[in-house]
Every structure is written in C-alpha cells, then in structure tokens.
Amino acid sequence: MSLREGLAEVGIDALFWVPDSLSAPVVRDAAEGTEIELMQVSDEATAICLASGFGLTGGRALVVMENSGLRRACEVLSRLGPSHGLYCVMLLSYRGAFGDRQWWADGHHWTMRPLLEMLGIRYEVITEADRLAPALIDAFEMFAAGQRSVAVVVHPAVFEVRK
Amino acid sequence: MTTAEAVETILRQVGQGAVVVSSLGRTAEEVFRRHPTALFLDCLGAPTPVACGVALGASEVHTVCFDTDGSFLMDLSTILALHRTIELCGERLTLAVLDNGILESGGGDASRSCPLDWTGLLASVGVDAVLAGSASELRDALGRSPHPGVIIARVENLEPASGPEKSTDGRQSRDRFVEHLLALRGQTAAPRATKS
Numbered sequence: 001m002s003l004r005e006g007l008a009e010v011g012i013d014a015l016f017w018v019p020d021s022l023s024a025p026v027v028r029d030a031a032e033g034t035e036i037e038l039m040q041v042s043d044e045a046t047a048i049c050l051a052s053g054f055g056l057t058g059g060r061a062l063v064v065m066e067n068s069g070l071r072r073a074c075e076v077l078s079r080l081g082p083s084h085g086l087y088c089v090m091l092l093s094y095r096g097a098f099g100d101r102q103w104w105a106d107g108h109h110w111t112m113r114p115l116l117e118m119l120g121i122r123y124e125v126i127t128e129a130d131r132l133a134p135a136l137i138d139a140f141e142m143f144a145a146g147q148r149s150v151a152v153v154v155h156p157a158v159f160e161v162r163k
Numbered sequence: 164m165t166t167a168e169a170v171e172t173i174l175r176q177v178g179q180g181a182v183v184v185s186s187l188g189r190t191a192e193e194v195f196r197r198h199p200t201a202l203f204l205d206c207l208g209a210p211t212p213v214a215c216g217v218a219l220g221a222s223e224v225h226t227v228c229f230d231t232d233g234s235f236l237m238d239l240s241t242i243l244a245l246h247r248t249i250e251l252c253g254e255r256l257t258l259a260v261l262d263n264g265i266l267e268s269g270g271g272d273a274s275r276s277c278p279l280d281w282t283g284l285l286a287s288v289g290v291d292a293v294l295a296g297s298a299s300e301l302r303d304a305l306g307r308s309p310h311p312g313v314i315i316a317r318v319e320n321l322e323p324a325s326g327p328e329k330s331t332d333g334r335q336s337r338d339r340f341v342e343h344l345l346a347l348r349g350q351t352a353a354p355r356a357t358k359s
Contacts (some may be wrong), residue, residue: 041243046240046243048246050244055216055220056202056340057221076208076209077206083335084336
C-alpha cells in the first residue's frame with residue numbers, strides 16, 4: 001500500500017506540511033489529484049497548531065515535517081497537549097537515521113527520541129515501505145483515543161523506495 | 164476602546180452561532196464572561212493558527228478568534244497559513260487582534276521595539292487588514308463588504324487587569340468548546356478522528 005493509498009484509507013482531509021528533501025516528492029505525489037487540502041506552512045509550530053484545531057472539529061489532519069521540526073514546535077507541543085488536551089498526528093522524516101551521510105543530520109537523530117519521549121508523543125519508527133500505510137492507520141486509531149499526540153517516524157529508505 | 168468594549172462589540176455582531184478561540188490574559192477573562200464555551204489557549208502564538216485549523220475543519224459554522232498583539236507577533240509564520248485559510252473560508256473566519264501595544268500578562272513592556280505597520284505586514288501576504296480604534300470603527304469593520312481578513316482593534320485599558328477568574332482549565336475549555344460545536348451542528352456524539 002502506497003502513502004497515497006494510506007492517506008485515502010485513513011480518510012485524511014488535510015496535510016499541514018513543512019517540506020523537506022526526504023518527504024517532499026512523496027507527499028506531493030500522494031496528495032496530487034486528491035481532495036486532500038495540502039497546506040504548505042513555513043514553521044512546524046504553525047503546522048501543529050493548525051492540525052490541532054482541525055482535529056478538534058473531528059477532521060483528520062496530518063502534519064508532515066522533518067524530525068527537526070519537533071524542536072521548532074516544542075513550545076506548542078508542550079502547551080497544547082499537557083495543558084489543553086489538544087493533539088495531532090505527525091509524519092516525521094527521519095533525518096540522521098543510521099547511515100545518513102549528512103553531517104548536520106546527526107543532531108536530528110540525537111534529539112529526536114528524547115524529545116518524543118519527553119513530550120509524551122507515542123511513535124513508531126518504520127523502516128519498511130509496506131508498514132507506512134498501516135502505521136498511519138494505527139496512528140489515527142491512537143489519536144482517536146484522545147490521550148496524546150502520535151508520530152510515525154519514516155526512515156529514509158522508505159522514501160527512497162517510494163521515489 | 165477597552166478590551167471589554169472590543170470583545171463585547173465583536174461578540175454582539177458576529178458571535179451568535181459561532182465558535183470562539185481566545186488568547187490569554189485580560190482578553191480571555193472578558194471573552195469568558197460573554198462566551199464561556201470559547202477555546203481558551205494559554206499559549207502565545209497559538210490562537211490564530213488553531214483558529215485557522217478550526218475554521219478549515221468546521222466548514223458549517225463561523226469561527227471567531229480573539230488574538231492579541233504579543234501573541235500574534237510571536238508566530239508571524241502564521242500569516243502565510245492565514246492567507247490560504249481566508250481563501251478557503253472567506254467570511255466564515257473573523258480574526259481580531261486586540262492590540263494594546265504591551266505584553267500585559269508579561270509585565271507590561273512594549274510588545275514590539277519598533278513601529279509596526281499592521282496593514283502593510285498583512286498586505287505583504289495578500290491579507291486585507293483593517294484598523295479599528297473605537298467601537299464604532301470596529302462595528303464598521305465587522306460589517307464591511309468584502310469582509311476584512313483581519314481586524315486590528317486598538318485597545319487601551321486604564322484599569323489594571325484582574326487576576327484569573329475563569330473557572331475552567333485548558334481541558335475543560337476544550338470539552339466545552341467541542342460540546343458547543345456539536346450543539347451548533349445538531350450532533351450529540353463527540354467528534355473523533357477515527358475511521359469508523
């Protein structure tokens with residue numbers, strides 16, 4: 001099942017998206033020609049807020065961003081979840097995964113898991129393309145439980161397969 | 164115009180049948196007195212983008228957002244999303260930024276260190292903003308056609324802000340907001356973004 005099929009299976013209404021080099025081609029292809037509102041934003045905190053508001057209405061929104069976006073969005077994730085019970089679902093591209101050649105990406109790996117744990121975000125790291133859509137479905141089931149935000153962390157190999 | 168007058172004017176004109184998102188501090192207290200089912204956000208920078216998300220998701224109702232200058236300025240990246248939201252939602256979103264020029268809840272210092280051209284700032288991304296310095300100007304702005312994307316309501320409060328009096332916390336506010344949205348929709352079951 002492709003990301004496009006996964007988004008359809010979940011019934012995604014809107015993608016709030018901060019493009020990054022790993023996910024951009026895949027996400028663009030997945031949303032093209034569908035009724036999904038693909039809204040590009042310029043800061044991850046904004047994307048989290050948009051998705052949290054959208055989710056409050058019963059709509060299904062997915063935030064797509066690089067894992068470094070967690071750091072940009074720490075303040076809103078720390079406030080909206082614990083203080084307000086406002087959550088969202090994220091698809092994070094995994095920069096700094098084992099084997100990443102980019103020198104600047106190591107810090108993304110270094111900080112990602114501690115931040116996810118500290119912020120109380122449930123997550124799964126997927127390394128196989130076939131797991132992408134099922135993980136999204138699972139993520140929205142957990143989101144529907146209304147206890148916390150949920151993230152699907154996508155290994156670069158998955159995006160490579162989908163290119 | 165005081166914050167109370169601005170909130171009263173806006174809610175009287177466009178609050179009926181609307182869902183409301185509010186910033187914190189004095190603004191939240193004034194909104195709570197008049198519209199207790201608003202979503203009160205204790206997070207600077209969040210009210211406008213959260214309200215945009217609500218407006219995008221709740222296409223059958225009107226969304227009113229009370230943001231404040233200090234909060235709005237904390238996340239200016241929102242103006243890009245605001246442009247798209249207004250394209251999609253049009254007059255279903257009323258965004259008022261209550262501009263007192265200070266960070267009142269943060270001690271009263273100025274909210275910016277240089278002159279700010281609100282209309283120019285928002286025009287740079289194609290969003291039409293109207294300045295309102297009095298209740299009558301605010302009423303005119305709210306009734307204007309085409310609907311302004313953002314209303315900057317200049318407020319001045321001579322009385323010190325009272326302490327927090329709202330009787331709800333963030334989660335209670337969320338629940339009351341959702342119940343209000345459900346009532347407007349004529350629904351009884353809470354919306355859950357689940358498949359079935």
